[in-house]
Amino acid sequence: MSSYHPLARASGLAFIGLLSACHGQTDVARSAGSAQLGAITIGRQACGSCHVIPGIEGADGRVGPPLAHFASQQIIAGTLPNSPDNLKRFLKAPRAVVRNGTMPDLGLSDDQIRDIAAYLYELK
Amino acid sequence: MIADGTRRLFWGWLLGVATCALAAAIVVALILSGIIFNTSATQPHSKVFGWGMHVTMINSVARRSRGDVPTVPLTRETLMAGARQYEAHCIVCHGGPGVARAQWASGMLPTPPYLIDAPTRWSHAELYNLVHDGVKMTGMPAWGEVESDRQVAEVVAFLEVMPKMTPDQFARLRQRLRAEQAPQSTRGAP
Numbered sequence: 001m002s003s004y005h006p007l008a009r010a011s012g013l014a015f016i017g018l019l020s021a022c023h024g025q026t027d028v029a030r031s032a033g034s035a036q037l038g039a040i041t042i043g044r045q046a047c048g049s050c051h052v053i054p055g056i057e058g059a060d061g062r063v064g065p066p067l068a069h070f071a072s073q074q075i076i077a078g079t080l081p082n083s084p085d086n087l088k089r090f091l092k093a094p095r096a097v098v099r100n101g102t103m104p105d106l107g108l109s110d111d112q113i114r115d116i117a118a119y120l121y122e123l124k
Numbered sequence: 125m126i127a128d129g130t131r132r133l134f135w136g137w138l139l140g141v142a143t144c145a146l147a148a149a150i151v152v153a154l155i156l157s158g159i160i161f162n163t164s165a166t167q168p169h170s171k172v173f174g175w176g177m178h179v180t181m182i183n184s185v186a187r188r189s190r191g192d193v194p195t196v197p198l199t200r201e202t203l204m205a206g207a208r209q210y211e212a213h214c215i216v217c218h219g220g221p222g223v224a225r226a227q228w229a230s231g232m233l234p235t236p237p238y239l240i241d242a243p244t245r246w247s248h249a250e251l252y253n254l255v256h257d258g259v260k261m262t263g264m265p266a267w268g269e270v271e272s273d274r275q276v277a278e279v280v281a282f283l284e285v286m287p288k289m290t291p292d293q294f295a296r297l298r299q300r301l302r303a304e305q306a307p308q309s310t311r312g313a314p
Contacts, residue, residue, distance in 0.1 A: 043168060044230040049237035057174045063240045063287075095222060100292050102240065104224035 033111075038119030041112045050103075054123055064103060070123040077101070087120065088113050165233040174234070181259060188257070189249035194277040198285070204301075206282025209275060211301050213267070214239075222291025223298075234262050243284045251280045 039056060042048070048059025052066035073082050077097050080086040091113045094103040108116070154160045169177065196202040210220070217236040219225040229236055242251060256276045258266035267276055289297070 040168060044233075044235055046225070046230070046235045046237050050240060057169075057171050058178055061238070061241055062244060063238070095291075100222070100290060102221050102291050104219055104222055106224050106230075107227050 033114030033116075033118035035115070035118040035122050038115035038117070041108075041115055042119060045106055045108070047116075067120060068123060070120040072124060077103075084117055084121065087117050091116060165231060168233065177234075177261075181262075185246070185250050185254055185259075189247060189253050191249070193249045193252040193256075194273045195248065196274065196277045196281050198281060202278050202281055203285060205275070206278035206280070206285075207297055208301055208304075209271075209279040210282050210286075211298060214279065217263070220286065220298075221289055221294040223294065232263055236263065239283060240287050243287060248280065248284070251283060252276060255280055255283075 042053060042056050042059070047053060048056050048061055050061040050063035051059060052061065052068060053059035054068050070082075076082045076087055077090045077094070079098060080090060088110075090097045091106075091108055092110075093105055095101055095105055151160075168174070215223065216226040217229045217232075218239045219229075220238075221240060225236065225238070246254065254264070256266065256268035256273070258264045258268075267279075286294070
């Protein structure tokens with residue numbers, strides 16, 4: 001993936017290390033995705049310039065749908081039932097799901113997508 | 125008695141000032157030595173600091189944008205000229221309808237925003253000044269240093285029209301711009 005990715009991951013892990021002083025950097029299990037890392041990726045990818053996203057500084061965009069209460073949203077991208085798999089499918093290739101959609105393909109890694117999903121599903 | 129009380133008040137005040145000055149000097153020394161402020165772009169700003177910088181930027185731009193700025197008539201020529209500028213200078217960092225920024229833009233801090241709702245966030249004069257004067261400590265260059273006022277006005281005109289384009293229209297426009305830039309020899313080749 002991009003060269004920034006390991007840096008972001010390292011800084012994100014350091015960030016988590018700060019948040020929960022009882023966890024060492026290497027202890028973070030990476031199976032389910034981390035909402036804290038998701039928040040960092042969401043900030044770095046400038047998602048907030050198009051979406052309102054609670055908890056993300058400056059995320060007040062009025063281009064795409066607001067992502068408040070994302071977890072209880074029934075349909076995502078206007079066309080898919082809301083499920084983690086469908087969200088990951090959309091984030092991986094938005095314009096394959098909505099052909100003439102404004103949401104661009106951000107080139108996210110699978111880890112980044114898992115982390116973003118973990119964050120969004122915390123927005124009950 | 126009164127003079128004595130006044131004197132004690134004065135010394136107390138002086139001690140307070142000296143203590144504040146010492147504390148400030150220590151904080152400044154910690155900042156300048158790189159101990160308490162990390163300048164790496166991997167470290168997000170704290171929420172309060174990020175918010176403060178952003179609000180300062182918004183108000184600074186607004187203050188400088190009270191007068192009139194150059195405007196170009198919305199014609200096909202001016203919009204195509206603006207689109208050409210956008211394609212050459214803006215799209216790598218700011219993306220467009222259906223188009224992502226360059227991957228490395230996500231490594232910038234602050235990271236450059238997508239601009240599809242820029243005309244609702246900023247007035248015409250504010251957009252003009254943002255492009256013309258740039259934004260300190262963000263990576264946004266002062267395009268007025270290298271481009272004419274007319275060129276800046278053209279790219280602002282395009283910015284104001286861009287949200288009205290569908291991603292398909294935007295893609296077709298980019299194709300046309302690329303065809304324009306292709307060397308004559310390849311365009312005319314059989």
